[in-house]
Amino acid sequence: MFSIAERINGMFKDVREAIKNKDPKAVRELAIKQTEAGASFLDVNVGTAAADPIDAMKWLIEVIQDTVKTPIAIDSQKFDVLKAGLSVIRNEVLINSTKADPEELDKYMSLSKDYNASLMCLTMDKCGIPQDVERRMEFAMKIVEKAVEHDFDLSKIYIDPVLFPINVDQKQPAYMFDIFTQIKMISDPPPHRNVGLSNFSQGRKEKRLLARTFLTMGISYGLDAAVMDVLDKELMDAAISAEVIMNKHVYTEDYLIACRK
Amino acid sequence: MFSIAERINGMFKDVREAIKNKDPKAVRELAIKQTEAGASFLDVNVGTAAADPIDAMKWLIEVIQDTVKTPIAIDSQKFDVLKAGLSVIRNEVLINSTKADPEELDKYMSLSKDYNASLMCLTMDKCGIPQDVERRMEFAMKIVEKAVEHDFDLSKIYIDPVLFPINVDQKQPAYMFDIFTQIKMISDPPPHRNVGLSNFSQGRKEKRLLARTFLTMGISYGLDAAVMDVLDKELMDAAISAEVIMNKHVYTEDYLIACRK
Numbered sequence: 341m342f343s344i345a346e347r348i349n350g351m352f353k354d355v356r357e358a359i360k361n362k363d364p365k366a367v368r369e370l371a372i373k374q375t376e377a378g379a380s381f382l383d384v385n386v387g388t389a390a391a392d393p394i395d396a397m398k399w400l401i402e403v404i405q406d407t408v409k410t411p412i413a414i415d416s417q418k419f420d421v422l423k424a425g426l427s428v429i430r431n432e433v434l435i436n437s438t439k440a441d442p443e444e445l446d447k448y449m450s451l452s453k454d455y456n457a458s459l460m461c462l463t464m465d466k467c468g469i470p471q472d473v474e475r476r477m478e479f480a481m482k483i484v485e486k487a488v489e490h491d492f493d494l495s496k497i498y499i500d501p502v503l504f505p506i507n508v509d510q511k512q513p514a515y516m517f518d519i520f521t522q523i524k525m526i527s528d529p530p531p532h533r534n535v536g537l538s539n540f541s542q543g544r545k546e547k548r549l550l551a552r553t554f555l556t557m558g559i560s561y562g563l564d565a566a567v568m569d570v571l572d573k574e575l576m577d578a579a580i581s582a583e584v585i586m587n588k589h590v591y592t593e594d595y596l597i598a599c600r601k
Numbered sequence: 602m603f604s605i606a607e608r609i610n611g612m613f614k615d616v617r618e619a620i621k622n623k624d625p626k627a628v629r630e631l632a633i634k635q636t637e638a639g640a641s642f643l644d645v646n647v648g649t650a651a652a653d654p655i656d657a658m659k660w661l662i663e664v665i666q667d668t669v670k671t672p673i674a675i676d677s678q679k680f681d682v683l684k685a686g687l688s689v690i691r692n693e694v695l696i697n698s699t700k701a702d703p704e705e706l707d708k709y710m711s712l713s714k715d716y717n718a719s720l721m722c723l724t725m726d727k728c729g730i731p732q733d734v735e736r737r738m739e740f741a742m743k744i745v746e747k748a749v750e751h752d753f754d755l756s757k758i759y760i761d762p763v764l765f766p767i768n769v770d771q772k773q774p775a776y777m778f779d780i781f782t783q784i785k786m787i788s789d790p791p792p793h794r795n796v797g798l799s800n801f802s803q804g805r806k807e808k809r810l811l812a813r814t815f816l817t818m819g820i821s822y823g824l825d826a827a828v829m830d831v832l833d834k835e836l837m838d839a840a841i842s843a844e845v846i847m848n849k850h851v852y853t854e855d856y857l858i859a860c861r862k
Contacts, residue, residue: 510848517821545854546842553842556814557821560778581807581814587771593806 341579342498342565344413344434345379346538348400350387359386359396364403371407377570378600381434382408384425385415394424401428413460413567419447426455434458436567437500440479441465445486458496460534463519469502473515476501477522484527497531498565499523503540506550513540513554520561533558534565548572556582576600602840603759603826605674605695606640607799609661611648620647620657625664632664636671638831639861642695643669645686646676655685662689674721674828680708687716695719697828698761701740702726706747719757721795724780730763734776737762738783745788758792759826760784764801767811774801774815781822794819795826809833817843837861 347370350356354366374382382404390396393416401412411432414425422435437460438448445461452459463470463479470476480499487497501519504512520533535558541550552575555566559582570576580599584591589599608631611617615627635643643665651657654677662673672693675686683696698721699709706722713720724731724740731737741760748758762780765773781794796819802811813836816827820843831837841860845852850860 506846506852510845510852513846514821514848546838546857549838549842550846553817553839554846556817557843557846560775560818560821577807577810578814581810582818584771585767585774585811585815585818587775591767591771596807 341559341563341583342380342532342534343378343570343576343579344381344383344436344534344565344567345374345377345570346383346567347374347569347571348382348404349385349415350390350396351385352387356387356389359390359400362399364406367400367403368407371404371410374570375408375410377573378576379410379570380565381411381413383413383415383436383567386421393418393421397421397425398428401425405430419451423451426451426457429455429457432458434460434498436460437462439465440483442482442486445483446490449486449490449492452496453490453492458498459492460498460500461531463499463501471504471509471512473518473522476515476519480519480523480526480531484531487531488527494527494531495529498534499531500534500536503535503537503554505539505544506541506554507544513557516558516563517561520558520563524562532565533563534567535563537566537568548574551575552578555579559583560586602820602824602844603641603793603795604639604831604837604840605642605644605697605795605826605828606635606638606831607644607828608635608830608832609643609665610646610676611651611657612646613648617648617650620651620661623660628661628664629668632668632671635831636669638834639837640671640831641826642672642674644674644676644697644828647682654679654682658682658686659689662686666691680712684712687712687718690716690718693719695721695759697721698723700726701744703743703747706744707751710747710751710753713757714751714753719759720753721759721761722792724760724762732765732770732773734779734783737776737780741780741784741787741792745792748792749788755788755792756790759795760792761795761797764796764798764815766800766805767802767815768805774818777819777824778822781819781824785823793826794824795828796824798827798829809835812836813839816840820844821847 358366386393386396413434413436415436435457461483463476524530541547619627647654647657674695674697676697696718722744724737802808
């Protein structure tokens with residue numbers, strides 16, 4: 341699966357301080373540690389406290405690219421911050437994320453194509469997040485239609501149906517499984533299916549157990565990407581095991597090691 | 602879910618010795634520990650080494666019933682051993698198991714009805730275990746037809762599609778998920794869906810991780826019973842978490858404790 345490592349985020353104190361003092365040490369360490377843990381992408385989010393978010397995004401990306409070759413996911417709700425980030429990207433990149441309003445999809449898909457970037461699309465619009473399967477699937481259909489219109493490679497589209505926290509609505513996880521199943525059948529190749537995993541159980545007493553349990557269940561329905569804590573070894577082991585059980589990797593006695601390579 | 606605790610089995614040395622010496626200590630301890638761990642049933646299997654399997658089964662059941670009130674699953678391939686076990690049962694009981702040959706189903710369903718017992722039915726016959734979904738489902742259909750014919754309460758039927766070890770055939774787990782989904786729709790109420798979980802990863806390096814990952818994935822498809830190691834706390838925690846995620850129990854911060862009660 342595509343593990344999008346979430347830790348380089350200005351929401352965390354060490355990254356916030358690094359940005360503030362232009363001290364690359366903590367960022368470099370996180371880039372190396374998350375890469376070694378098996379990250380497919382390093383998510384980069386300047387957070388809300390950066391004095392100059394455009395400058396902070398460019399600086400973070402440069403520091404990371406000087407350290408590792410892992411593809412970056414530029415994570416911002418601000419279009420100009422994404423664009424600035426893209427201007428310094430050297431390798432493969434994912435834009436995280438756009439909403440599914442038609443004009444937003446047009447804008448983000450054009451930008452993504454200009455930089456040959458993959459694109460994360462949320463099944464929501466400016467009016468908010470639908471709480472049911474049907475309306476989320478309507479957004480998923482619109483995303484795929486727009487991608488076809490833009491001649492966008494569908495294997496570079498990630499659809500995120502916006503997973504709610506477990507304590508908000510316990511019906512939502514099963515809705516997600518239904519949505520993953522449906523998105524897999526929407527096109528050939530289908531778009532990827534992503535969730536923001538930490539949001540599911542953030543702040544909860546059993547947050548790590550709940551996150552890895554949801555992840556393994558989701559993988560059996562075709563979930564193949566997640567913004568997640570790749571430094572949680574049990575979480576990564578569970579994801580790899582679920583993929584082996586789904587016959588995505590060959591089983592060997594040392595599959596945990598083999599699949600990380 | 603219905604957790605069928607597997608540890609009172611003559612295959613294990615402590616139980617084998619207990620049977621041989623008619624020393625109830627180890628059996629009592631296992632009955633208590635597995636009950637405290639949340640076992641729905643205590644599986645009782647005399648193993649292959651008992652000099653007098655009928656006597657051994659009756660003795661084990663008596664020892665357990667003198668210790669705890671947990672329902673027993675009488676586990677034997679020998680009809681006379683099952684029958685002897687049933688003759689001393691005081692509480693709820695599960696017969697584990699019968700194959701799906703019509704004459705076997707008739708014999709075991711009649712016996713089960715005589716003792717108001719639940720019945721585990723394997724989707725296999727004297728010719729062996731089918732390796733595909735379709736033929737296993739044919740057996741499942743036959744089991745349900747026979748149950749209807751015998752006016753058997755379908756909520757007391759457990760269907761076990763016979764999970765293969767992960768290293769034997771990696772396509773099998775996904776087949777199981779398909780089968781659980783189909784069995785759920787076979788009747789109203791549907792029969793329970795069971796697996797022998799330990800068989801999946803027995804002897805494998807990551808056996809516990811593989812077992813709990815399969816279990817949580819299976820629960821999302823309707824797996825609701827397993828012969829399993831209830832003394833593996835991580836396995837039980839994972840099962841409870843999966844059921845909370847499927848909205849089978851109310852989420853609270855202390856759901857692991859609440860669901861055990």
